[in-house]
Amino acid sequence: MSPKKKLILIRGGGDLASGVAAVLHRAGFGVVICELPEPLMVRRKVALAEAVWDQAIQVEEITAELAADAADCERLLKEGKIPVLVDPGAEIVKSIEFIAAVDGRMLKKATTDWEFTELPLIGIGPGFTAGLDCMAVIESNRGPNLAKIIWQGQAEPNTRVPGIVHGYGLERVLYSPCEGIVEPVLKIGDSVKKGEKVAEVDGQPVYAPFDGVVRGMLRQGISVKAHTKLGDVDPRPDPSFCVKISDKALAIGESVLEVVETLTQTANDA
Secondary structure (H helix, E strand, O other): OOHHHHHEEEEEEEEHHHHHHHHHOOOOOOOEEEOOOOOOOOOHHHHHHHHHHEEEEEEEEEEEEEOOOOOHHHHHOOOOOOOEEEEEOOHHHHHOOOOOEOOOOOOOOOOOOOOOOOOEEEEEOOOOEOOOOOOOEOOOHHHHHHHHEOEEEOOOOOOOOOOOOOOOHHHHHOOOOOOEEEEEEEOOOEEOOOOOOOEEEOOOEEEEOOOOOEEOOOOOOOOOOOOOOOEEOOOOOOHHHHHOOOHHHHHHHHHHHHHHHHHHHHHHOO
């Protein structure tokens, strides 16, 4: 495939990585997402990796489809879609020429599974050191530094505390009370009252911590360990937030776009 296609590889298709993909796609870049065979996403309505389970997904105006191989990726790119490939090791780089890669898996720890060091890499959040194992790091913690481009050094450590929404932070997150199979009682977008049962894991109930809307929930039948994040509740009584890419994801995406455009401008000037 011609490098003029301006292709970007993204590892991970969760909600933040999907926001990055959306920004790049809207800016005219081709995007290919690599995912696990059974990806786990809570905010499934805005996660392009859902294509692995459902063959296709639309997030806002963007359509992503499951691709079988490099040829399938090329076909989908020509159709203006985002291919999602089951390719945990990002082996697709051996078949398609990319101008940069983004690691959006949000592993939040250092990883050594990038074998393709010649490809400029942009890391999102903790686990990367700009100038050492990647070209740039994008800050992922909410606060004054959110989406800051770090050209030397690391992102802030993982706080394990989600952003505050209407006064609620960690309370918004639903965790599995035990190991077992997830059985949702309510769907993403459903209204919920404090104390109402939202899901069960191995027969043990999970209750809503306050009134709001179910913003995220793992798929039915998923096997999880105890204390796994399985959903979240939004205190805002507006289900439209469940299907909109978050401001955080878009801000991170804009910074990734800035790095990619800097990279392409440098290449054009060379």
